[in-house]
Amino acid sequence: EAGVVQSPRYKIIEKKQPVAFWCNPISGHNTLYWYLQNLGQGPELLIRYENEEAVDDSQLPKDRFSAERLKGVDSTLKIQPAELGDSAVYLCASSLDRGGVKTQYFGPGTRLLVL
Amino acid sequence: AQKITQTQPGMFVQEKEAVTLDCTYDTSDQSYGLFWYKQPSSGEMIFLIYQGSYDEQNATEGRYSLNFQKARKSANLVISASQLGDSAMYFCAMREAQTGANNLFFGTGTRLTVIP
Numbered sequence: 001e002a003g004v005v006q007s008p009r010y011k012i013i014e015k016k017q018p019v020a021f022w023c024n025p026i027s028g029h030n031t032l033y034w035y036l037q038n039l040g041q042g043p044e045l046l047i048r049y050e051n052e053e054a055v056d057d058s059q060l061p062k063d064r065f066s067a068e069r070l071k072g073v074d075s076t077l078k079i080q081p082a083e084l085g086d087s088a089v090y091l092c093a094s095s096l097d098r099g100g101v102k103t104q105y106f107g108p109g110t111r112l113l114v115l
Numbered sequence: 116a117q118k119i120t121q122t123q124p125g126m127f128v129q130e131k132e133a134v135t136l137d138c139t140y141d142t143s144d145q146s147y148g149l150f151w152y153k154q155p156s157s158g159e160m161i162f163l164i165y166q167g168s169y170d171e172q173n174a175t176e177g178r179y180s181l182n183f184q185k186a187r188k189s190a191n192l193v194i195s196a197s198q199l200g201d202s203a204m205y206f207c208a209m210r211e212a213q214t215g216a217n218n219l220f221f222g223t224g225t226r227l228t229v230i231p
């Protein structure tokens with residue numbers, strides 16, 4: 001079974017430029033998460049989707065960040081415009097939330113550097 | 116207040132020895148879940164082990180076991196027979212049932228280095 005796929009793995013941009021990250025969850029997983037991981041810290045939730053609905057985006061900085069999950073499968077996270085402080089790792093995770101442990105499985109992340 | 120506390124920024128262990136990584140948590144919820152993830156330098160968070168708050172026995176998965184002490188609110192990860200490939204960051208995380216969501220709260224992690 002394929003795991004969570006993310007692209008690109010690395011991205012270097014200049015400040016004020018836009019950037020987008022893509023995530024393909026594990027097949028059949030209905031819930032998708034985007035996390036932000038700053039250097040030396042644990043991941044922090046940005047947004048959670050249940051199918052195509054964003055059910056928790058309270059930590060998403062909506063002035064510059066946006067996300068979508070068309071058709072309840074793939075998801076895109078966008079930053080526009082990027083700031084120096086956005087340099088971090090952006091992790092995508094998915095889970096099957098139909099009873100049980102509901103373990104979240106993570107992708108390899110996108111490492112963003114804003115210059 | 117921090118929901119998850121990992122007090123060991125770094126740990127060293129000799130190959131083939133056992134090591135314990137500490138994790139304490141803070142919740143008023145009666146139903147919660149505790150997770151451990153491994154993050155190698157490649158960046159991916161790898162799920163290792165899960166303990167539910169109502170589980171009476173400590174969880175085990177191969178060389179990983181979770182020392183769950185509910186009264187002390189601790190969920191330490193024990194890695195037996197350490198291997199060089201165990202060198203990585205280890206994160207403890209908690210999910211609270213009262214939020215009705217599957218959101219995870221992570222600690223700041225412990226960097227484990229296995230010495231040959």
